[in-house]
Amino acid sequence: MGDVEGRYTYKQLKEIADFLKETSKMEPKVGIICGSGLGTIADALVDPLVINYSQIPNFPRSTVKGHSGSLVFGCLSCVPVVVMKGRFHFYEGYPMWKVTMPCRIFKLLGCSYLFVSNAAGSINPKYKVGDIIVLRDHIYYVGLSGYNPLRGPNEWEFGPRFPPTSNCYDVDLRKAGMRIAKELGYEDRFYEGVYAALAGPSYESVAEARMLLKCGVDSVGMSTIPEVLVAVHCGLTVFGISIVTEEGNLEWAVTKVPNHLEVLAAAQAMEKPLREFVTAMVKFMGNKKPCRCGCC
Numbered sequence: 001m002g003d004v005e006g007r008y009t010y011k012q013l014k015e016i017a018d019f020l021k022e023t024s025k026m027e028p029k030v031g032i033i034c035g036s037g038l039g040t041i042a043d044a045l046v047d048p049l050v051i052n053y054s055q056i057p058n059f060p061r062s063t064v065k066g067h068s069g070s071l072v073f074g075c076l077s078c079v080p081v082v083v084m085k086g087r088f089h090f091y092e093g094y095p096m097w098k099v100t101m102p103c104r105i106f107k108l109l110g111c112s113y114l115f116v117s118n119a120a121g122s123i124n125p126k127y128k129v130g131d132i133i134v135l136r137d138h139i140y141y142v143g144l145s146g147y148n149p150l151r152g153p154n155e156w157e158f159g160p161r162f163p164p165t166s167n168c169y170d171v172d173l174r175k176a177g178m179r180i181a182k183e184l185g186y187e188d189r190f191y192e193g194v195y196a197a198l199a200g201p202s203y204e205s206v207a208e209a210r211m212l213l214k215c216g217v218d219s220v221g222m223s224t225i226p227e228v229l230v231a232v233h234c235g236l237t238v239f240g241i242s243i244v245t246e247e248g249n250l251e252w253a254v255t256k257v258p259n260h261l262e263v264l265a266a267a268q269a270m271e272k273p274l275r276e277f278v279t280a281m282v283k284f285m286g287n288k289k290p291c292r293c294g295c296c
């Protein structure tokens with residue numbers, strides 16, 4: 001399956017993390033992964049330090065439009081964070097251990113939390129472009145067919161052989177997320193729901209979308225779950241959101257089809273509410289440790 005050979009050793013991951021610690025002089029509390037077109041989250045950081053993936057030894061490269069390919073260290077609400085502008089997808093040809101390696105780097109950098117986001121199609125017809133779905137759970141179709149990022153010898157330095165996944169998305173963070181959305185005045189566009197990941201890069205067919213609806217799926221995409229599994233395995237507390245950038249096609253008669261440029265445009269249109277929401281969530285996640293921007 002090509003998904004085990006050549007995996008990073010613990011030593012290699014440690015070397016990458018040590019390089020980042022040395023370069024950033026920061027110990028981030030929260031690792032944030034930006035979905036397609038959502039990299040503007042990083043613009044909210046105070047005193048940002050940008051490190052391009054090409055500068056980091058042994059780090060993969062972003063190949064998808066809307067994923068610029070850099071790590072940004074800085075502070076949000078006085079909480080030290082690291083933002084990944086450009087995730088790695090299975091459909092780019094990366095094995096799952098490469099797709100998910102940033103979560104282990106976050107852990108080695110000292111993060112306690114993973115905040116993960118994605119651009120997604122809605123499957124539940126209730127949800128429209130511009131809505132945000134706080135992930136309550138997921139269906140990992142790619143994993144059900146064998147591509148679990150934890151396949152292969154267990155990395156005991158990170159976690160157990162058989163991690164449970166019945167509570168991947170922390171309930172306190174989910175509750176906080178819904179409360180914060182309300183406080184910000186966005187309660188009419190925030191919902192809790194179930195995300196499903198397909199392998200991509202083809203979008204789902206109408207028959208697949210109808211099957212997903214029957215299975216209780218609210219949003220569909222091509223990412224996130226592998227990262228969440230590896231984050232949960234190594235003990236990060238996870239919060240995830242889908243930004244609805246396309247409305248799923250449930251009828252064969254409909255001629256409108258998803259398109260990546262539309263996905264990026266819809267994601268970019270969400271810049272303001274997302275920035276406010278992420279800032280408030282990170283504040284909730286963080287404690288009051290002294291930070292690099294000197295504001296606390």
Ligand SMILES: O=P(O)(O)O[C@@H]1C[C@H](O)[C@@H](CO)O1
Pocket residue numbers: 034035036064087089117118119120200221222223224259260263
């Ligand atoms: O990285 P995410 O999951 O946000 O990106 C979605 C899935 C594909 O990469 C792309 C399709 O438009 O957007």
Ligand code: HPA
Pocket residue numbers: 119120121122203204220221222245246247248258263
């Ligand atoms: O409509 C979609 N389907 C699957 N993946 C996606 N990623 C963004 N939009 C979509």
